[in-house]
Amino acid sequence: MDELLENIATCIEFGKINTGSPFPPDMRGKKGADEYTREALDAGINPHTVLTRGLMVGMDKVGKKFRENKVFVPQVLMSAKAMNTAMEHLMPFFYSGDISAKGTFIIGTVFGDLHDIGKNLVAMMLKGNGWNVIDLGMDVATDTFLKTLEGHPGAVVGLSALLTTTMANMHQIVERIKEKKPQTIVAIGGAPVTQDFCDKIGADIYSPDPQGLLEDLDNKLFAR
Amino acid sequence: MTKKQLFDSLVRGEQQHTTPFSPILMHFAARHIGKTYGAFASDHNVLVEANIKAMEDFDMDMVSLISDPYREASAFGAEIEFRDEEVPRCLTQVIKKAEEIEKLVIPDVYTSKRTLDRIQGAEAYSRILKGKVPVIGWIEGPLAEACNLMGITEMLMHLMMDEQSSEMLLDKCLEMGKSFAKAQIDAGCHIIGMGDAVCSQIDSVTYDRFVRERHTEIIQHIHDLGGLVKLHVCGNITHLLPSLKGINADIVDIDWQVDLDNARKKLGPGTILCGNINPVVIQDKSAEEVYALSKDLVEKQKGQRYILSGGCEVTVNTPAENLLAMRKASR
Numbered sequence: 001m002d003e004l005l006e007n008i009a010t011c012i013e014f015g016k017i018n019t020g021s022p023f024p025p026d027m028r029g030k031k032g033a034d035e036y037t038r039e040a041l042d043a044g045i046n047p048h049t050v051l052t053r054g055l056m057v058g059m060d061k062v063g064k065k066f067r068e069n070k071v072f073v074p075q076v077l078m079s080a081k082a083m084n085t086a087m088e089h090l091m092p093f094f095y096s097g098d099i100s101a102k103g104t105f106i107i108g109t110v111f112g113d114l115h116d117i118g119k120n121l122v123a124m125m126l127k128g129n130g131w132n133v134i135d136l137g138m139d140v141a142t143d144t145f146l147k148t149l150e151g152h153p154g155a156v157v158g159l160s161a162l163l164t165t166t167m168a169n170m171h172q173i174v175e176r177i178k179e180k181k182p183q184t185i186v187a188i189g190g191a192p193v194t195q196d197f198c199d200k201i202g203a204d205i206y207s208p209d210p211q212g213l214l215e216d217l218d219n220k221l222f223a224r
Numbered sequence: 225m226t227k228k229q230l231f232d233s234l235v236r237g238e239q240q241h242t243t244p245f246s247p248i249l250m251h252f253a254a255r256h257i258g259k260t261y262g263a264f265a266s267d268h269n270v271l272v273e274a275n276i277k278a279m280e281d282f283d284m285d286m287v288s289l290i291s292d293p294y295r296e297a298s299a300f301g302a303e304i305e306f307r308d309e310e311v312p313r314c315l316t317q318v319i320k321k322a323e324e325i326e327k328l329v330i331p332d333v334y335t336s337k338r339t340l341d342r343i344q345g346a347e348a349y350s351r352i353l354k355g356k357v358p359v360i361g362w363i364e365g366p367l368a369e370a371c372n373l374m375g376i377t378e379m380l381m382h383l384m385m386d387e388q389s390s391e392m393l394l395d396k397c398l399e400m401g402k403s404f405a406k407a408q409i410d411a412g413c414h415i416i417g418m419g420d421a422v423c424s425q426i427d428s429v430t431y432d433r434f435v436r437e438r439h440t441e442i443i444q445h446i447h448d449l450g451g452l453v454k455l456h457v458c459g460n461i462t463h464l465l466p467s468l469k470g471i472n473a474d475i476v477d478i479d480w481q482v483d484l485d486n487a488r489k490k491l492g493p494g495t496i497l498c499g500n501i502n503p504v505v506i507q508d509k510s511a512e513e514v515y516a517l518s519k520d521l522v523e524k525q526k527g528q529r530y531i532l533s534g535g536c537e538v539t540v541n542t543p544a545e546n547l548l549a550m551r552k553a554s555r
Contacts, residue, residue, distance in 0.1 A: 073426065075427070077381050114314075165541070
């Protein structure tokens, strides 16, 4: 069992999707997260164990490497792709209730901002960390965040902006969310965003990297 | 001495009495003359008027043709939407499947409306400024352009999954960049800015594998045409500095996340460094604070090839006093 879980974690850490995937070159022709996850479930390993000791371990490692500039966006995207492929096998267990998500995270780039790479990375890593992610995409209006929040009480909201100009739009969204649903945790991120700005606009979490967000979320929820 | 002569003396490494000042202005410049960003990006007359007015009012040492990243993408067939107070939007993913790369035709920069508009901007600068002010043209770097055509997430994953067709797309973007650079130099540009911002998001191995040689080739091409090159990769490029040393860019923009002294050490004394105050700081701090930060940079870079600027584009909401404070600090 341990070996299979380790293999899943390794494949996700290094972005190995399946046997046919040419990446990474030194794992060419070998099995990937896809096959190992299927094998683990077929071997009777509990789906929750596959998630927490396989997928999440792999994503945690890549998240830390990303934070330390040991890997960059392309490698993280490949890890996320491997994770998503493995997750496909686990989805039925989410639906049946055998695995429960950590919570729901509503994410989008703020209105006016069409840069989604950071948002995509965060969304992928949240999924790999056991969150149910509702990705609203790019250029998301304040009302869309609020409407989605109505349908998912208790969800965390994540706002992303790459531009200094669109970063200012976060303020309005945070204000409206806090006015309508004061208990909502709002996380913000993006190249120009800082902790100072986060404090200034009344958001709850700022992290310069996805891994920090995951850790902050665990801390915030644990503290509740 | 004209601004062009001052710049030439900077290139030659001669002692500067005043540190050159050349922030990246786009939306700010448009607003400065009461025009929209949409008009600035879609009409070279507005872009040129806005930049010259900003140059005069803030005593800047260069003018530029930078607007948005989608001039070449538009020529490749992407539909672009202009909005009054936002960056233009690219509505079309030109390359949806790898198989389409082979069929991609490199467009004629003189017949595509948006590339021609920039060329006409270069001609207008030449007519008005008569060669007395350095004019910076602009092209997308090969990786940035490939991302514009394919989508950034898709292209970065494609680099990892399909080297052969990635190379093919990058080569086509390279050829497009060379052709667009030539047209702008022919129209009077002295310097070509090459924006390849996405490079800050890739590791040095991937940069060396896919981009470095292409950067070197395009820079050599521009040098052969008599132009200089200003490389703009915003974000943290600390990890790329050793790779950037040998590509022979004349000017390298340094964003605020990068330690300027480290960049100097890695790139050497021959490279003109341009930067690197955080645009948010330029926008939010008082003129006195911006002056102090600028003065500190200017003093530290004294005697070296250096241009005072923000790390990236000066934002539209930056107070004019803060730009004036930067200019004052550079004297």
